[in-house]
Amino acid sequence: MYGSYGVSDDAERTAFRRAEKKYKVYYDDSKSSKKKKQLKQVDLSEVVDFKAILRSFNQSGEVPPGTFALQCDFDRPVFCIENRPGFYFIPDALTVEEQGRWIRESLISFPQPYNRTNHNAIYGPIRDLFMAAKERKILVEEEDSSGGLDSLSNSSITNMDAERWKFYEENTVSSRGSTCKSISASVLLRKLRWSTLGLQFDWSKRNYNVSLPHNKIPDALCDLAKEMAAPAMSKGKVFQPEAAIVNYFGLGDMLGGHLDDMEADWTKPIVSMRRAPDIHRPRKC
Numbered sequence: 001m002y003g004s005y006g007v008s009d010d011a012e013r014t015a016f017r018r019a020e021k022k023y024k025v026y027y028d029d030s031k032s033s034k035k036k037k038q039l040k041q042v043d044l045s046e047v048v049d050f051k052a053i054l055r056s057f058n059q060s061g062e063v064p065p066g067t068f069a070l071q072c073d074f075d076r077p078v079f080c081i082e083n084r085p086g087f088y089f090i091p092d093a094l095t096v097e098e099q100g101r102w103i104r105e106s107l108i109s110f111p112q113p114y115n116r117t118n119h120n121a122i123y124g125p126i127r128d129l130f131m132a133a134k135e136r137k138i139l140v141e142e143e144d145s146s147g148g149l150d151s152l153s154n155s156s157i158t159n160m161d162a163e164r165w166k167f168y169e170e171n172t173v174s175s176r177g178s179t180c181k182s183i184s185a186s187v188l189l190r191k192l193r194w195s196t197l198g199l200q201f202d203w204s205k206r207n208y209n210v211s212l213p214h215n216k217i218p219d220a221l222c223d224l225a226k227e228m229a230a231p232a233m234s235k236g237k238v239f240q241p242e243a244a245i246v247n248y249f250g251l252g253d254m255l256g257g258h259l260d261d262m263e264a265d266w267t268k269p270i271v272s273m274r275r276a277p278d279i280h281r282p283r284k285c
Helices: 008-023 050-061 096-108 129-134 170-176 185-190 219-232
Strands: 067-068 079-081 138-141 164-167 182-184 194-198 200-202 207-209 243-247
Touching: 067 194, 096 129, 096 138, 129 185, 138 185, 164 170, 182 185, 194 200, 200 243
Parallel strands: none
Antiparallel strands: 067 079, 138 164, 138 182, 194 243, 200 207
16 A cells, blocks of 8 residues: 555655645634634545445446445445555445444543553553543542542552552542642543554554553454455455554544554555545544
8 A cells, every 4th residue: 555656755755745735724814813713725626535436336336437346245335546556445334323332432441551542641541531521520640649538539540650640529629729730531531632452552662562561452343343454355364453543533633644654564454444524524634
């Protein structure tokens, strides 16, 4: 998928950056819109509309020029793009109910230690963040973890490095005063940006840290990834996922252009599952 196919890396990356700049979200900086920033209109006429391709295929069996349906033993249509070898897409691969299930899992189960999140660097591992947010709890930095409110808290700790931070009831923290640092669970949930499952990815070094303890990827998620990867696998081969990165996006968040190029074995597929934005709405990511 990332091979040069006769084009130098520099030329390929230049084209990549040109496309990234073209479709990046820009705001209207005119002084007339002081109260609320207005998105500038972006020309999306050349953007591949996966749902439109599926709709055309279901209605007439035809697909737009430059696209073709992959002939494979799969229960849903799989499409490819000419001159983009190795790239396969499956529109509407998940039902609305299935999407809801995985959204719930991504909030409740996936951020659980030993899985790491973007909060680990500051707060250490945080257990049951979603439930703590529902219960309006506060994460508090303990001055002395051996006493005080320790017996009243729900532990959010999985190693010695994180024992300073624990969840407390909101009224308990209020009665304690402002002698220590604290942050609400709901704020932490809103600021959740990623969690890593299976082998843990080191974002600073951009590689997998096999020395870190980790949870096994849930069987149901493994089965789903295997199913989605099947069209890209050689006959008789089965995909075995070892790691997953879950990204969380809030309103106004954007995903910059990037390459998933840190895998040790490029002969194995990378499965990416996401809810595609409505092609007629301003792009957020």
